[in-house]
Each structure stands twice: as C-alpha cells, then as structure tokens.
Amino acid sequence: MEPVTSQESALDGQGGTLEVSVWRGTSQGGGYQRFEVPALENQTILDVVSWIQQYVDATLTYRFACRVGMCGSCAMMVNGQPRWTCRTHVKKVLKAGKVQIGPLRNLPVIKDLAADMDPFFDKWVAAGGAHAPSATRDDPIPPVDPEDAIRVEASAGIECINCSICYAACDTVAGNPDYLGPAALQRAWTLLNDAKHDARDQILDAVSGAGGCHNCHSMGSCTTFCPNDLDPMSAIAGLKRETTRAFFRKGRR
Amino acid sequence: MSYARAHPLWLAFVLHRVSGLALALFLPLHFWVLSLALTRPERLDQFLGFTEQPVVKLAEFGLIFLLAVHMFGGLRLMAMEWLPWSAPQKTLAAGAVGVAVLISGTFFLQVV
Amino acid sequence: MLDLRLYMLQRITALIMAPLTLGHIAVMIYAVQGGLTAAEILGRTQGSAFWFLFYGSFVLAVSVHAAIGLRVILHEMAGLKGRSLSVVSWGIAAVLLAMGTQALVAVTWPGGAS
Amino acid sequence: MMQIDRHDTDILILGTGGAGLFAALHAQQSAPEGTKITIAVKGLIGKCGCTRMVQGGYNVALGGGDTVERHFMDTIEGGKWLPNQDMAWRLCEQAIVRIRELENEIGCFFDRNPDGTLHQKAFAGQTADRTVHKGDLTGIEIINRLMEQVLSRPVEKLQEHRAIGLIPTKDGSALAGVLMIDMRTGRFRFVRAKTVLMATGGGPTMYKYHTPSGDKTMDGLAMALRVGLPLRDMEMVQFHPTGLLAGEHSRMTGTVLEEGLRGAGGQLLNAAGQRFMFDYDAKGERATRDVVSRGIYAEMRKSNDPDQVGMFISMAHLGPENVRAKFRGMVKRCEDSGFDLAGGLVEVVPTAHYFMGGVVVDVDTRTALEGLYVAGEDAGGAHGSNRLGGNGVANSTVYGGIAGDTMGADIRGMAALRDPDEEVLAAEVARATRPLSQAPDLVQPLRTQLQELMWEEVGVMRTATGMQRGLDKIATIRNDLMQVGVAPDNLAFNLTWHDWLNMASLCDISEVIAKAGGARENSRGAHYREDFPEAGAMEASYFTVAQKEGDDINVTREDVDFSIVRPGESILPEGEPETLVAAQ
Ligand SMILES: Cc1cc2nc3c(=O)[nH]c(=O)nc-3n(C[C@H](O)[C@H](O)[C@H](O)COP(=O)(O)OP(=O)(O)OC[C@H]3O[C@@H](n4cnc5c(N)ncnc54)[C@H](O)[C@@H]3O)c2cc1C
Ligand code: HEM
Numbered sequence A: 001m002e003p004v005t006s007q008e009s010a011l012d013g014q015g016g017t018l019e020v021s022v023w024r025g026t027s028q029g030g031g032y033q034r035f036e037v038p039a040l041e042n043q044t045i046l047d048v049v050s051w052i053q054q055y056v057d058a059t060l061t062y063r064f065a066c067r068v069g070m071c072g073s074c075a076m077m078v079n080g081q082p083r084w085t086c087r088t089h090v091k092k093v094l095k096a097g098k099v100q101i102g103p104l105r106n107l108p109v110i111k112d113l114a115a116d117m118d119p120f121f122d123k124w125v126a127a128g129g130a131h132a133p134s135a136t137r138d139d140p141i142p143p144v145d146p147e148d149a150i151r152v153e154a155s156a157g158i159e160c161i162n163c164s165i166c167y168a169a170c171d172t173v174a175g176n177p178d179y180l181g182p183a184a185l186q187r188a189w190t191l192l193n194d195a196k197h198d199a200r201d202q203i204l205d206a207v208s209g210a211g212g213c214h215n216c217h218s219m220g221s222c223t224t225f226c227p228n229d230l231d232p233m234s235a236i237a238g239l240k241r242e243t244t245r246a247f248f249r250k251g252r253r
Numbered sequence B: 001m002s003y004a005r006a007h008p009l010w011l012a013f014v015l016h017r018v019s020g021l022a023l024a025l026f027l028p029l030h031f032w033v034l035s036l037a038l039t040r041p042e043r044l045d046q047f048l049g050f051t052e053q054p055v056v057k058l059a060e061f062g063l064i065f066l067l068a069v070h071m072f073g074g075l076r077l078m079a080m081e082w083l084p085w086s087a088p089q090k091t092l093a094a095g096a097v098g099v100a101v102l103i104s105g106t107f108f109l110q111v112v
Numbered sequence C: 001m002l003d004l005r006l007y008m009l010q011r012i013t014a015l016i017m018a019p020l021t022l023g024h025i026a027v028m029i030y031a032v033q034g035g036l037t038a039a040e041i042l043g044r045t046q047g048s049a050f051w052f053l054f055y056g057s058f059v060l061a062v063s064v065h066a067a068i069g070l071r072v073i074l075h076e077m078a079g080l081k082g083r084s085l086s087v088v089s090w091g092i093a094a095v096l097l098a099m100g101t102q103a104l105v106a107v108t109w110p111g112g113a114s
Numbered sequence D: 001m002m003q004i005d006r007h008d009t010d011i012l013i014l015g016t017g018g019a020g021l022f023a024a025l026h027a028q029q030s031a032p033e034g035t036k037i038t039i040a041v042k043g044l045i046g047k048c049g050c051t052r053m054v055q056g057g058y059n060v061a062l063g064g065g066d067t068v069e070r071h072f073m074d075t076i077e078g079g080k081w082l083p084n085q086d087m088a089w090r091l092c093e094q095a096i097v098r099i100r101e102l103e104n105e106i107g108c109f110f111d112r113n114p115d116g117t118l119h120q121k122a123f124a125g126q127t128a129d130r131t132v133h134k135g136d137l138t139g140i141e142i143i144n145r146l147m148e149q150v151l152s153r154p155v156e157k158l159q160e161h162r163a164i165g166l167i168p169t170k171d172g173s174a175l176a177g178v179l180m181i182d183m184r185t186g187r188f189r190f191v192r193a194k195t196v197l198m199a200t201g202g203g204p205t206m207y208k209y210h211t212p213s214g215d216k217t218m219d220g221l222a223m224a225l226r227v228g229l230p231l232r233d234m235e236m237v238q239f240h241p242t243g244l245l246a247g248e249h250s251r252m253t254g255t256v257l258e259e260g261l262r263g264a265g266g267q268l269l270n271a272a273g274q275r276f277m278f279d280y281d282a283k284g285e286r287a288t289r290d291v292v293s294r295g296i297y298a299e300m301r302k303s304n305d306p307d308q309v310g311m312f313i314s315m316a317h318l319g320p321e322n323v324r325a326k327f328r329g330m331v332k333r334c335e336d337s338g339f340d341l342a343g344g345l346v347e348v349v350p351t352a353h354y355f356m357g358g359v360v361v362d363v364d365t366r367t368a369l370e371g372l373y374v375a376g377e378d379a380g381g382a383h384g385s386n387r388l389g390g391n392g393v394a395n396s397t398v399y400g401g402i403a404g405d406t407m408g409a410d411i412r413g414m415a416a417l418r419d420p421d422e423e424v425l426a427a428e429v430a431r432a433t434r435p436l437s438q439a440p441d442l443v444q445p446l447r448t449q450l451q452e453l454m455w456e457e458v459g460v461m462r463t464a465t466g467m468q469r470g471l472d473k474i475a476t477i478r479n480d481l482m483q484v485g486v487a488p489d490n491l492a493f494n495l496t497w498h499d500w501l502n503m504a505s506l507c508d509i510s511e512v513i514a515k516a517g518g519a520r521e522n523s524r525g526a527h528y529r530e531d532f533p534e535a536g537a538m539e540a541s542y543f544t545v546a547q548k549e550g551d552d553i554n555v556t557r558e559d560v561d562f563s564i565v566r567p568g569e570s571i572l573p574e575g576e577p578e579t580l581v582a583a584q
C-alpha cells in the first residue's frame, strides 16, 4: 500500500470529473452504467456512490453504516477487487480517471451494489461461530494471561468486522458454494483457542464436513485482501492442523 | 478480473492445480505405454524409439518437470498447513523450494 | 467437497508418493546417465519384489490421490456434485488403478516382455 | 392506497445495537416457552447502529477501590445533577452483572492486565480506572459476540425493515404494533406484538458534523413524539471535540478521532499554529469533552478565513513512529482518507456524538404507553446533561437486558394481541407515501441546509435569538421537504425515499431540540447558553419534558427528584479520596 501523506488534490490532471461505471440490476441480471462524477478532494468510493444516488440517480442502491471501517457493510468490488468503500480513497484505485464499481462477489445481489449477506452469516453460525459459555453471569470473570500463546492465537483474528471481503476474494468459495469460507473458519479457529469456550470438540466436527476447512487451497486471497490485515489463511491452516491431529488421535472413523 | 488475484500464493495455487491436472491427464498415457511392454513389446520399442525425437523428449521432460513442480508445491502446501511456522518462515521456505526446483530442474535437463 | 477423510487420504497418498517420485526420478537420471536401454531397465525390474512393491504402492496411491484431486477440480470448475461427482471420481480411480496395474504387471512381473 | 402485509409476533424488538440484541437474548431467557420473538432493524443485524462503533470502552466498577457508589457519584456529577438518580444507580449496579455476562456467557475478549484481571482505564470525568475495553475497538467485540448469539437462536429476523410508526389501539391506551417498510421490496408491513422494545438509538445526525452511523436518524424519538409520549432532556446533545474534517461531500467528515489522542499529549493548534486550549481551561487539551468542544468552537469563530474551517490536532511532537505504534488504527484511518496523523496536521471540528435526551421511562424501561418499552440511547434520564465516556454502552446493554427481562415477565399477563387504530395506521402510511405523489426533486440539499442551521443556531453554543432563528429555518426546511417528491416507480431498496423519511424524523426532533434548548435558561453539561452562562442553583435543578399536543410541541420543566443524593452531598464514605486515578 502506498502511503498517502498529503492533502493535495486527488485528481491532478483529471479534468475535474471521474468516469464511474456502476453495476445496476437485481438477482435477475443487470449490467454496468456510466456516470460522470465531480472529482473532489478526500473522496472515497462510498462518497462517489453516494453522490450518484443523491444527485443523479435516486434509485441507486448501496449499503453503508459506520463510514469508518468498523461495521463492514459497505464492501463492493472496485475495479474487480473487493474493498471497503468507506475507507477506499478514490486516488488509490483510479485508473486513467476511471473506476468500476460492482456488488460484492460470491454473494447473491439484492439490488445494484447491495449484496445479500445472509449466506455469509449462515456459514458463520454453521462453522460453530457462536460462543458457548462455560460460566455464567454469577461467576467471577476468569483471569486470562494476555501473553499466553493460546490466547495470543485466539486474539489474532478477533478484530474481524465480518465485511465479507475475504469471502468475496476467495476462488474456492466461488467454485464451491458449500465452502464455509475464510471469515467463518477464522472465527471457528478463534473459538477453538478460547479457553472459555465450552464446545471445542463440536468446532472440529463443524469444520470437518463437506464444506469445511479442508476445502481451502491456501490461495491466500483472503489474507491479501482483508482490510484489517487479518490472516484467515493461517487460521484455517491451524484448523487443518488440529483436525489432522484429532484424526490420528481418534483413528479413522 | 484475474489480475486482481495475481499475488504469489494464488499463482502458486494455479501452478499446483495446472500441474496436477496435467499429470492426471498424462499418467494414463504413461501407464498405457508401459503396459505395451507386456502386450506388444515391439510397439514399446517403436514407441521408445519415437521418444528419442527431440520434441517428444522435451515433452517427456516437461512432464517430469511438472511432477517436480507439483511435488514441491504439494510439500510446500502441507508444510503451510501443518507446520506452525510464522508467515515469513513459510515465505522463505516456499522461496527456497522454488529455487531448489529451478536448480534441480535445469540440472536435470542438462544431464539428459 | 473435501471432508476430513478425503483430505487425509489425499495428503497421506501425497506423502507416500513424494519419496517414491524422488526415487523414480533418481533411477531415471541414473538410467539415462548410464545409457541404459529400456530392455536393460526392464530386465532389472521384472521379477523383483522390491520394484513390484515400489511401483505397486505408487499406482495405488496415485489412483486415490489423482481421483480425489480431479474430484475437487470437477466440483469447483465443472459444477459436478452429489452422486454424479462420486460416480465420476470412483470411475477415475478405477481407470487409473486398472491401467496402473497393467503397467505394473508389464514392468515388474517375472517373464514380462524383455 | 398501498397494500400492507400483516404479521404477528409476541415480542418485537426494534434495532440491533447493544440494547436491541441484549433484549432479544434476555427475552428468550425470561419469556414463557413458545413465545415468538422478532427483531426488526433498519440495517443488517449487528452491523448498524453505534454500539458497534464504541471505541474507548465500558464503564463498570469492579473493585480495586472503585465502587458502585463512586461510579454513581461520577455519573451524577458528570450529568450536573440532572440524571434520574434511580436510573443512574441501576446503570452502575447492573453494569457489574452485564460485564460478567458479556465475558462469561457471550464470550467477549476484554483486554487483560499481566496478572490476568480485566484492564481498566479512566476517561475524562472519572475518579477511578473504570473503563473495560478491547483495544480501541470495544464495540466491534461486544456487537460481534452478541450478533452471533442472536443469529444462532430461533429469533425471527426482519432485516432492512425500517420502523416508521408506533400504532396504538383505537382507545389509545396501549400499543398495538409497529408499521414498517420492508426496505428491500419497498412494501409496508404492519407487525402486531404484545410488547415492543424501541431501541433505535437516537443519533444526532441533524448536525453538519456528526459521529453516529448513517442509519441513525432519530426515527424512534420522532415516532414516540407522534404517538404522544413525553421526551426529556431533549436539549442535551453531546459534542465530541475532535471530529475529522474531510470536506462536506465526504461521509468521513465528522467521524471521531479518538479521545486517547489528547490524553496521550496530542495538541490542538489554530491556523497560526498556536495552542489555544489553555486560554479556556487549566487542563488544556485534557479537559472534558464539553469544555474542549467549546474551546475549539470559540476559536473557530475567531478565525475569519472562510477557507479555514476547523482547528488542527498535532501528534508529531510525540514522535511519528511512536504515534504510529500507539494509535495504529487511527493513523491508518486518517491515511486512508488522505491525512497524516502521525507526522502532520489533521483538521478537526466538534462533532455531534450522543443524544442524552429521550423517552421518559421507569427503571424497568416501561413507558407511559402499555406495551411499549424503550432502552438505550432512545431512553432519557440516565445521563442527565452529559454522558460520561464509557457510560453509553453500559447504559444500552444494561437497560436492553432489563427490557428483555421485563417484557418476558409482562407478557405473561397479556392474553391477546391488540388491534390497531386503523385510522392512525392509514395516516402513517399516508405520511410515508406523501413524497411518492409529488414531482421528484433532490433531498440532499435540504439535509445539508438542516445540518448547517443546527450547527450554527442550535449547536455547541446557543442563544435565545439563535434558537428562534433556528426554529424558523427548521419550519421552512420542513415545508420545502413536504414539496419534494420521490419517483414512485421503483421503491425496492429506494434509498432516496428513505433519505426523505430520515429528513422528516430529523426535522421533527430538531424542532424539539431547539424548543427544549430555549426552555433551559442556564448552562449545564452539554447545553451551553451564551445568554445564560451560569449553571444555576443545583438544588433547584429541573429537567425539560417535551410533548406533542395537537400540532404543537409543549416544553415544561420538572424538578429533579434527588432520591438518592442531594447536591453538595456524597454517598461515598467519609474520608474517601477525591479521585483514585493517578495524576498524569
Ligand atoms: C463513534 C462512537 C464512539 C462511541 N464510543 C463510546 C464509548 O467508547 N463508550 C461508550 O460507552 N459509548 C460510546 N458511544 C456511544 C454508544 O455507542 C451508544 O451510547 C450506544 O451504543 C447506543 O446503543 P443503542 O443500542 O441504544 O443504539 P445503537 O447501537 O445505535 O443501535 C440502534 C439500532 O436501531 C436501528 N434503527 C434505527 N432506526 C430504526 C428504525 N426506524 N427502524 C428499525 N431500526 C432502526 C439501527 O439501525 C441500529 O441497529 C460511542 C458512539 C459513537 C457514535
Ligand atoms: C509426488 C508427490 C505428490 C504430492 C506431494 C502431491 C501433493 C498434492 C497436494 C497436497 C494436493 C492438494 C492441493 C490442494 O488442496 O490445493 C494435490 C492435489 C492434486 N494432485 Fe498431487 N501430489 C503428488 C503427486 C501427484 C501426481 C503424480 C498426480 C497426478 C497423477 C497428482 C495429481 C493431483 C491433482 C489432479 C490434484 C488436484 C489439484 C487441485 O485441487 O488444485 N498429484 N497434490
């Protein structure tokens, strides 16, 4: 990533407008439509999309909430790459004054740039991604050594904002609709390493089925594109390692 | 769109898949040729003679090269999956294997 | 469509094949360098229990390994799934095993062609 | 007229912030077997709202010298004696249970000390290290874990369903259900429920600079106002001193640069490159939010260069590498939008952050309307005139849980669903469809005008004349909005229609803010009157209550009930130190 260190105009020599193609359509199909958008300083892709909806085409649909990379609801394909649009500066992606924006890959489209994220979250749950308590609100909070190797491993993926960018980047997901995908598996890995989690054996089962971690080809696109610099690929490798270990412990089942 | 994913790990995956696929297509052929030794020895000799031709020879060696690529790729993959190395270590290992493949490959091609 | 069992099978067969492949390549280099002819090679392998086991395990392993590998590719790139995927995968394994066995016999059975 | 889908449930929850999600979990635990629970939310479950955006953390007294009493006293004094004391007490007391629930049952990872205990730090205005956190992304951790729990339970999920009207029964004695728009299809859906929790999270996004997420537009309070409920403390808008200034067209503008930057020694500079905060307060940049906000605002006024809007935050003197390491997330966020926080200057402005005002509720979240409960930022009372950093998410999770428990218990005594007043239902549909029969026009310029005027006239510093001007302008803008149309041919996921509805809610509540601001003739906490700069006698503290009567908004004053502690007194034991926080 090239650091952006100054505030100079994003668009020197672009003649003041951006040529933006935006995907329009529904689950029934659609195509790209071109818009001219005034080029401004400090402009993000989300700003570009918002401007089109607010000033040119009132029916353009997209999704955002937090505006600062915390909620993970604004991800789209920008020039073919999955990105969080609220934190993607136009300058970073502009190619000869042009940019192409489409709905997130590997998920059904609802309308225009808004994808249906349900399959992503269904898989999050299917991977065993919800904490199972080993204590109650009446018990004291257990001490946890922050330097403990297992806690460090668990913490590595904790800051996932479930933006689905890794899911969109992964070609295995594209080819294998049952594959749980990087984010859900990373969550499973975190829970497997969470000393407080009470259903650790179930996790190994949940990630060993037909859509499980063993489908991952270590393509690493998840890790390459994660906007939060998380590393789902290594988390998935961890799951493969633990399931392999369990396989030899238990013998063939 | 493919440039979007053109990063080293993805390319390694593609290489592994292409080599695996090519091997899987080539292997039955190889088996068939060998089995000629049993059924029609003279055809085998013919064939082996045929393989002396440079083009065919190159193809054969290409396939052996593929086998090496696929094998090292597979070993790299299993190392990534099972050995709890840090990311830089894995990159190093993959790099080292890549270099090894290259050297052994060229060496091999030189010998024959 | 890989579950833990297929995954393990594919990795185990890969691990079996790795030394075998290296061995095979080494033999070939040695043979080519030594200027051995096909007949000379066959003369050494035919009737040898060692080479029978060597190539036999390779044939077994590769049939399983390649069938699983192609199964994944067929699912991801050709959209095959369910029964048809299983049938095709088993078919591939069977064909490879059959052809491999034939070659194995030719190369290592005593009294094969020389 | 548009067709309305009818739908029934037992317990309906609006919103999936800390309050909504906790209510769903607790309702499931406390309601009788077979109770149907439905969650309806304007965005995606757990991905919208402000709880997710919580950075600093969660206030809870967990010993080490800190006590519920101390937390309570800080809350009352921070709120300048205006909080409802019973609510504040319950907040402080239950926060302890809730944090254990979050750690033990929900599975949150909060940061630890080397000895394994929870790490706690102090926000400005606290007398103990009290704030539990997960780095500076505490909200993501809390909401992700809650979201998983709710997603994996058999709760009915109506995502991208926007509530637009609370529909009472014919006699007006109780709530029958909620009218919403299924945003994805653009169709109306009326959901009947025995109990409804409103947890739509307020959100002062009618200001030119604001921090809350884009889905929050005061819909809940506007609905409560229309159904005739009393709203309290409506003049109390908290400004965060350091919002990013990235230009009017950018959604990044107004988003928070975290408090910790100033805590760590960050300096505020004016255009001439000089520090100015010591002109306003002896604590300089480390003074409380309201003080620093006013300092920046006053300094902005002095500047007469139209191209120079905000002030600057500077960190470079602490060493760019050091800053980069310590505030990695913030530095990266600024970098993504084109600013160099570690080594350069970043332009900042005060930004509307939190809304202390809200619906009048009792300590069990019940409202004056049977069947309606309110929790979280939509409910008024717990914070008085100022919310302490870290009390916001404690409030929403504590009271969300209480709401779930209360609804689960109350529902046992409610035999049947209630039938709606069809006239109100039709009126609400007519209100929402109004723009669809008018000539299409742009909504955004009106939003810009509203935000500009609220910032100028009803913002960080207020006067009677300014607020009156503000009221006039709000009326004009509302009239203009009523003339603006939205093309009706494609209502599926039509954001512009929702922008129009957002504007309607914002106009309604802006008016209440300005009126309540006029009714408070002193300066307390977040509310600062240049024409009444004194705080007034604490013993004579009153809070404002706004209610709609006919087409008018009436604002009255009610005396604060000092049910636990009186001004000048303390419930801390004799001889307790003033503060437990080591001086910086
Ligand atoms: C940037 C930022 C940082 C903060 N940091 C802290 C902090 O460090 N510590 C702290 O204690 N507090 C902090 N707060 C305040 C805290 O976030 C809030 O006090 C608290 O989270 C509010 O919770 P809630 O559940 O009431 O509302 P929210 O979490 O905002 O949730 C509201 C929900 O209602 C939904 N909704 C809105 N309108 C409708 C409608 N019409 N129909 C259906 N659903 C609707 C929304 O989509 C959302 O799901 C911060 C706030 C912000 C903005
Ligand atoms: C010699 C040692 C070998 C090793 C170590 C090895 C290793 C591997 C591994 C680890 C995989 C899994 C790849 C993934 O999941 O992404 C794989 C896939 C595959 N292998 Fe091998 N293999 C070997 C030999 C062979 C041979 C001889 C063939 C051909 C007959 C073959 C054909 C395949 C195929 C078709 C795949 C599927 C590729 C894919 O999924 O992309 N392999 N191999």
Ligand code: SF4
Pocket (backbone or CB within 6 Å): A072, A159, A160, A161, A162, A163, A164, A165, A166, A167, A182, A183, A186, A225, A226, A227, A228, A229, A230, A232
């Ligand atoms: S791992 Fe990264 S890319 Fe994937 S969902 Fe989480 S934050 Fe997004």
Ligand code: F3S
Pocket (backbone or CB within 6 Å): A169, A170, A171, A172, A173, A181, A182, A215, A216, A217, A218, A219, A220, A221, A222, A223, A232, A233, A236
């Ligand atoms: S991109 Fe996909 S294949 Fe594995 S390493 Fe990441 S999940």
Ligand code: FES
Pocket (backbone or CB within 6 Å): A063, A064, A065, A066, A067, A068, A069, A070, A071, A072, A073, A074, A075, A084, A085, A086, A087
């Ligand atoms: S809008 Fe929340 S991550 Fe972009």
